[in-house]
Amino acid sequence: xxxxxxxxxxxxxxxxxxxxxxxxxxxxxxxxxxxxxxxxxxxxxxxxxxxxxxxxxxxxxxxxxxxxxxxxxxxxxxxxxxxxxxxxxxxxxxxxxxxxxxxxxxxxxxxxxxxxxxxxxxxxxxxxxxxxxxxxxxxxxxxxxxxxxxxxxxxxxxxxxxxxxxxxxx
Amino acid sequence: xxxxxxxxxxxxxxxxxxxxxxxxxxxxxxxxxxxxxxxxxxxxxxxxxxxxxxxxxxxxxxxxxxxxxxxxxxxxxxxxxxxxxxxxxxxxxxxxxxxxxxxxxxxxxxxxxxxxxxxxxxxxxxxxxxxxxxxxxxxxxxxxxxxxxxxxxxxxxxxxxxxxxxxxxxxxxxxxxxxxxxxxxxxxxxxxxxxxxxxxxxxxxxxxxxxxxxxxxxxxxxxxxxxxxxxxxxxxxxxxxxxxxxxxxxxxxxxxxxxxxxxxxxxxxxxxxxxxxxxxxxxxxxxxxxxxxxxxxxxxxxxxxxxxxxxxxxxxxxxxxxxxxxxxxxxxxxxxxxxxxxxxxxxxxxxxxxxxxxxxxxxxxxxxxxxxxxxxxxxxxxxxxxxxxxxxxxxxxxxxxxxxxxxxxxxxxxxxxxxxx
Numbered sequence: 001x002x003x004x005x006x007x008x009x010x011x012x013x014x015x016x017x018x019x020x021x022x023x024x025x026x027x028x029x030x031x032x033x034x035x036x037x038x039x040x041x042x043x044x045x046x047x048x049x050x051x052x053x054x055x056x057x058x059x060x061x062x063x064x065x066x067x068x069x070x071x072x073x074x075x076x077x078x079x080x081x082x083x084x085x086x087x088x089x090x091x092x093x094x095x096x097x098x099x100x101x102x103x104x105x106x107x108x109x110x111x112x113x114x115x116x117x118x119x120x121x122x123x124x125x126x127x128x129x130x131x132x133x134x135x136x137x138x139x140x141x142x143x144x145x146x147x148x149x150x151x152x153x154x155x156x157x158x159x160x161x162x163x164x165x166x167x168x169x170x
Numbered sequence: 171x172x173x174x175x176x177x178x179x180x181x182x183x184x185x186x187x188x189x190x191x192x193x194x195x196x197x198x199x200x201x202x203x204x205x206x207x208x209x210x211x212x213x214x215x216x217x218x219x220x221x222x223x224x225x226x227x228x229x230x231x232x233x234x235x236x237x238x239x240x241x242x243x244x245x246x247x248x249x250x251x252x253x254x255x256x257x258x259x260x261x262x263x264x265x266x267x268x269x270x271x272x273x274x275x276x277x278x279x280x281x282x283x284x285x286x287x288x289x290x291x292x293x294x295x296x297x298x299x300x301x302x303x304x305x306x307x308x309x310x311x312x313x314x315x316x317x318x319x320x321x322x323x324x325x326x327x328x329x330x331x332x333x334x335x336x337x338x339x340x341x342x343x344x345x346x347x348x349x350x351x352x353x354x355x356x357x358x359x360x361x362x363x364x365x366x367x368x369x370x371x372x373x374x375x376x377x378x379x380x381x382x383x384x385x386x387x388x389x390x391x392x393x394x395x396x397x398x399x400x401x402x403x404x405x406x407x408x409x410x411x412x413x414x415x416x417x418x419x420x421x422x423x424x425x426x427x428x429x430x431x432x433x434x435x436x437x438x439x440x441x442x443x444x445x446x447x448x449x450x451x452x453x454x455x456x457x458x459x460x461x462x463x464x465x466x467x468x469x470x471x472x473x474x475x476x477x478x479x480x481x482x483x484x485x486x487x488x489x490x491x492x493x494x495x496x497x498x499x500x501x502x503x504x505x506x507x508x509x510x511x512x513x514x515x516x517x518x519x520x521x522x523x524x525x526x527x528x529x530x531x532x533x534x535x536x537x538x539x540x541x542x543x544x545x546x547x548x549x550x551x552x553x554x555x556x557x558x559x560x561x562x563x564x565x566x567x568x569x570x571x572x573x574x575x576x577x578x579x580x581x582x583x584x585x586x587x588x589x590x591x
Contacts, residue, residue, distance in 0.1 A: 014363065014445065018553040023532035028214040028244070028255050042560035062364035065395065066551060067532075068299040070218060070315030090395055091368050092299055092313050099317035144201060154329075155226055155317055164329040167203040 064093025232326030276500025340375030489579025
């Protein structure tokens with residue numbers, strides 16, 4: 001996906017998994033082919049139709065609280081979002097995002113500085129966001145996760161090494 | 171004490187479990203890879219778990235007896251997609267020797283507890299966020315998504331960042347009609363919906379609570395963001411379990427934070443729309459008209475919960491403008507309620523019963539809400555659209571408040587003092 005012309009979709013604090021994908025629209029309920037078209041169906045009904053590959057989601061505190069449903073972030077992956085930047089993440093959801101290989105960034109200040117509808121350039125490798133003349137730096141993921149993400153995901157890492165990153169055999 | 175155990179001095183309950191399981195001393199912030207005693211998979215997640223095991227992990231299942239499939243989230247099936255997924259789960263479980271708990275057996279967490287598949291000191295991963303429930307018997311129970319659960323089934327283990335521990339101290343005696351649910355909601359109000367993110371909650375002073383009450387409290391740990399919610403083991407109420415010698419609260423343990431709850435001062439509460447930490451005394455919403463009351467779920471669908479409802483509804487009738495839906499948490503709960511007359515009492519009062527399972531908790535079937543409707547539910551989430559229309563409202567409450575509300579047709583307190591076990 002191109003680095004340029006990425007739209008910022010701005011959300012608030014406490015975006016829960018029922019906001020991201022309401023339970024009644026689980027693939028289990030509506031089928032594997034179209035469940036992603038219900039992403040944010042209650043909160044922002046226009047989202048699924050208008051989001052473009054590479055667009056960035058920006059949230060506040062406790063992004064992804066609630067259910068362990070991996071199909072919620074999977075809907076976002078199918079819509080090819082470029083990543084999520086939030087002040088903090090709920091833990092089950094954070095693991096799910098990493099397992100699906102969706103780039104996640106925790107930042108106290110960057111979510112405050114980005115606005116709904118901003119057009120930005122984003123370099124995933126360096127974690128730099130550019131808006132006009134301004135530049136914002138994101139912190140990369142912890143080392144253990146970077147090790148896994150080098151292989152694509154923790155699943156890919158396990159497939160290759162038959163162990164988890166950081167696991168010792170002494 | 172077993173000589174092979176790592177040094178556990180000064181560790182919290184979750185650090186103790188993860189140290190013993192990983193075979194080396196680990197503390198908050200360390201990474202631990204531990205064997206998994208049970209990997210639990212619910213019907214809505216089963217197709218993804220099966221696909222990942224088969225397509226990405228070579229079809230390996232390390233110990234099938236340590237994997238359980240439970241058909242509970244839409245049970246029985248409501249449409250063809252659901253029926254297909256459940257058929258796939260059922261056939262796969264049978265073919266691979268995985269424990270299978272089919273339609274009508276009940277809600278995953280209740281079933282695993284009843285089946286003895288959750289024990290003190292175990293590590294249990296569930297594809298359902300309320301897997302913190304197993305903390306009621308001091309098992310390290312936590313929710314994860316399909317990929318993590320598939321990896322656990324295939325490898326027999328998982329990776330965990332050892333959580334910090336937030337200690338919750340329950341003091342005094344609860345008064346009047348204060349239920350375990352009220353205590354759990356008060357804890358969440360105090361620490362907020364993300365106050366325990368990435369952390370373990372360790373409950374002190376709940377050892378004397380019944381298993382059902384401890385399950386209600388540990389169940390709601392995740393609503394404060396917690397990874398686990400462990401009740402300190404001990405006392406009569408743990409006598410059905412063999413508690414390992416090493417599983418005790420060390421007085422020198424290191425807690426990141428402590429929260430003190432004075433039980434004497436608590437009142438029955440509701441969690442008002444649309445956050446679980448939006449907790450107020452029932453009086454604040456007394457008189458709010460209610461269209462549906464739902465008593466059930468992994469939080470509050472057990473026999474003692476039905477007993478409380480029956481005490482309130484005995485010889486009386488649910489308000490004409492209100493539907494009272496009751497879904498027992500398991501087939502054992504339903505059978506016991508039939509055997510002791512609770513079922514007949516509730517039916518006579520006008521309750522509608524559903525098949526043991528999750529029911530309308532996540533808005534998929536059996537009691538979906540219309541726009542503008544108000545529901546009082548004994549469940550665990552009151553998010554926008556959770557039980558159906560985004561224009562419906564959900565108030566979370568104890569079974570006592572739910573039953574009193576069903577009777578009055580509006581949010582109400584029980585008229586008289588109830589007897590809790």
